[in-house]
Amino acid sequence: MDPFRCVATIAPSFCSRFMSTKINSVDSSQGSSAREPEVPVRIKFKRLDKTGRHIIQILDKEAVEEVKAQRQMPDIKPGYTVQLKVEVPENKRRVSIIKGIVIARRNAGLNSTFRIRRMVAGVGIENLFPLYSPNIKEIKVIDKKKVRRAKLYYLRDRLNFKK
Template sequence: MNLLQNFENEQLKKLTENKKIPDFQAGDTLKVMVKVVEGTRERVQAFEGICIARKNAGINSSFTVRKISYGEGVERVFPLYSPSIEILLVRRGIVRRAKLYYLRGLTGKKARIAEKIVRKTGANMVIPQKSEPVVPAEPVMEEKKSSIKETESEK
């Protein structure tokens, strides 16, 4: 690796130490909490919408979020590793494309994305305890033979 890549990797580690970035992709609904400074006041503004694109470029990574506000489509591009934003994953969506720019031309129900249902596994899963196997008193095969003999005698 060259000097520039080493520097970018160090900066990336510093930016991600204190910050949890969820694993998301295009089609997921995100809520981005943005710190907005107005004069001497600082407040947090929420921007919730569908992630329509994600650009992975190391420290310069970014993602685009689209929402409909008062009937108008609003898109906003956020730097992924910015210290002034916090990303919350609201729901996962099922899509077959990496870039969902086609949503710009759709409105209403046509612009909906199906939700991906995630099953929880691992530590949250309850594993039943093993019990001793139950052994039947009589073999099952003998019962079948006797029933076959009965059907033959009925003929």
């Protein structure tokens, strides 16, 4: 048996994407008619995680617009001194007033947060608040300082950070 003859019988008409080592048995009744190889049909599906993420983004934007329509939200930036009126659920829904410097802000739609640093009894305390939380009753900007950083974490090392 000639080794070259065996190679010639291996799928003479094949696509570059679909290679097969299956030996074609060409029937003498069919002759040498060009047969297309059986390529499996690819069915395209939409990725459900992408579709779901898109729907969540739309709902997130609608929720932010709804909260902004209900109450006035001042623009809060790092370096601003703010006063918050916060309803504390653990304290029988009493309103606490918190005053401090905004040291960070994270913009993430409905999940946007800001971090406030303040001094209580000589100890520095940081609080992280969701911007659109229903527990925040009022946000008032008291003072605006111009800063050159988006995150003012260096204030953690300073004792007199209000100056």
